[in-house]
Amino acid sequence: MDRLLTETFWIASISGGLRLATPLIYASIGETFSQRAGVLNIGLEGYMIVGSLTSLYVAVETGTLIGLLAGGIAGMLMALLMVALSVRLSANQVVVGFALTTLGIGLTGFVFRETTPTPQDARRVSRLSEIDIPGLSDVPFLGDAIFGNNWISWMGFALVPIAWWCSARTTFGLQVRAVGEDPDAAAARGVPVVRVRSLACLLSGFLGGVGGGALMLGQVGQFQPFLTANRGFIALIVIIMASWSVWGAAVGAFVFGFFEAFSSNLRNVVSGDVPTEALNAIPFLVALTILIIGARRARMPRGLGVNYVADR
Template sequence: MELMPALLFLQSMLAATWRMATPIIYAAVGEVFTERSGVLNIGLEGIMLIGAFAGYSVAYETGNLVLGLLAALVSGLLSGLIFAIFTVSVKANQIVVGAAFNMIGMGLSAFLYRTIYSQSGRVLSLQPFRPLDIPGLSDIPFLGEVLFRHNIMVYGTVVLVVLAAFVLYRTAFGLSLRSVGEHPKAADTTGINVPATRYVGVLIGAVLAALGGASLTLAYSDQFVEGIVTGRGFIALAVVVFGAWSPWGAFWASLLFGSFYALQLRLQAMPEVLIPYQFLQALPYLATLVVLISLTRRARAPRALGVPYP
């Protein structure tokens, strides 16, 4: 009789893990492209916040979630373009520009939210993406709940990773991107346009980060809250390292972090767990530290990461 509650716990835990990992997967897979092209974007958190707000705002006003996603995508393109101008064309210090992006993202999204929405003092929720039960498969015991009753943003992560791995390893563009991040000078001599390739790397990363942010306001929850991203952009940076700069690596590493979020939320809800809730909230961040130090040495970063060219 003890087995059933344990299985149920595991089932809801695993299902939540994928949901919680979703925003991180988008941001981290995008950052894989950015870093593979040799650019380090630590401004993910800010770009995710802007995407979260843009998506929420447009979806709330129009009642159309797809338009919301489109708005997030455009916000990501704009953020990425500005980031690339500063880091690739102007060749500014990438960490400094990233830190500025985080401040602007935090300030601008909170400023616009307070200006447009919070005067009313009400929580303005929208109709988020609903779970799409896959016919047949969703009825499988255990697995159905874990894998086949999610919303479209969650399913989208698998499509994204497959596509990302294909583009990165099986296309000419992917090869150029990786060579630009490893040895830009050599890439340059073979006729690859280094700055243009890096622009694309940055834009892919920013667009996916913005979509990851929007998944928080349009799918995971149904509203915008100031600072809603709560460090997921930074966790995505750790995930890229932990996932050895590969899309699938980033995917599995994100799931690991998703499980920390899922676990701490479930433990918080259990009255018999006597750990103070602040310690549980700190768990994903503590886990990031532990994971980062236990496996950092395994893989090597792109050789030209963070170094402007020429």
Template sequence: MSQLLEATFWSATVAGGLRLATPLIYASIGETFAQRAGVLNLGLEGYMIIGALTSLYVADPTVAPLGFLVGGLAGMLLAAFMVLLSIRLYANQVVVGFGLTILGIGTTGYIFRVTTDVGGRDRQVSLPSEVDIPLLSDIPWLGDALFGHSWYTWLALGLVLVTGFIASRTIFGLEVKAVGEDPDAAAARGVDVVRVRTMATLMSGFLGGLGGAALMLGSVGRFQPWLTANRGFIALIVIIMASWSIWGAAVGAFVFGFFEALGFNLNNVFVDVPVEGLNAIPFFVALLILTASARWARMPRGLGENYVPTV
């Protein structure tokens, strides 16, 4: 119990929360763009799991950055089916999204089993070393908590700045918002709705694949079926909590990661409490925040509705 009063406990919890939030940051940012464009892209879990396996199989004989990139491309390839079926052929977005999740989970599980001998050594990669920021990483407590992370985390944080600027300060970002709110009105003003939704959906697939790759190469290092553990659906919750804001999605990802890390660390403090109860802490907190934020959250008006050109 006294461990809760120690600075090292909370430093480790904050650091662990940021590491656990890293895959969610990638996935939630990409999905935010898709949903702001009006595409309810529920295949996010599939993008993450296929990105995770692909990144491992590429990084194992080569280098981790290449595996990371190819993992993102694998997620984007799966998202192309969403573009074809829902954006081009007007199929129900919810059905297609769940179908892609099932396809991604099933495909990766099958490939992993047929390429891994029974009783053999699973493919695995070494986890990356921390990239410390000079001087800042030497600050007591804060240095260990905030300024000593792998390049996957630093890239995710940099991506928040870049995508936040794109969403609010560029023509593409404004077009994404316009087609998500009222695609007919956007089309009347000369915006190519199909093109914008296609780009946003492919971006969601790419960043979702990067999220799975970051989980695989940056946190776990060894693949198992269901590795992503529903993190794609957690990212969907984060987006609603953040009211479809890029910055809010990043903060929401960290909040979930922090309480997930807290649950893990509390296992060493309250040894008599069931592990399942402590591991449920982040989901309970997410439910509370989701309930509270439902009062002011406003989703894009065109979310989930297919756009059919009139000409």
């Protein structure tokens, strides 16, 4: 157990946690906007996986930034289906969401296998280097634990206050909350309900796709079918725990990421004594716990999951 108390163990868990949290931060922030507007994207998993494959294929031809943006645009195109079918045509949000998850996993699996006849043909990107913050990165412990991230992670962290500001201080943010709480009242006040909901849903698609891109370009660097492994659903759990707050979503994403890194580091410490599978269950047990806590205290947008249809 002495090995558990080493500085390197905790540095690895915290820095790994921040890295693993990055895709969840992007995805959950976008989805927070969408859910606050009343649109539930069960298809977030689909946006993420399409974003991850697209970002890889574009990044190997161009560069990381363009790849990341392409991932976002691909996710947004998936969300466009959600907008067309659910926000506009009032098709059930959960059913369309499940379909988009399946579609995303199926499409990416198809494209990956068609373009990868042999394992040698698999496209790869190399790991991004960390960006040092002068001064801070040299602080003992914290420097390595918190300030050694690649730029995709830094951008994700920077997005949190920006998203909070947009949500709390702009007209768009206010409209988003209004159409999610009470679309009828919002419409009566002249808020274009369907347009605001569509924009928020597209934002979720874009940031979900960027999140998939962050997973690909910032972490794994190589595609495999079902790469996202339910991270889209984890983002949905994080949002409940956060009670639809942007800051809370970022914290929740870090909590899950931390325990993912923690359990994988623990593997080296207790190797042989505890089955690996039990350690791998830790982050999901944490997710279950935060889901339960979230359900106890959550205050959800009142119009969530209910399509808006204008009065005849």
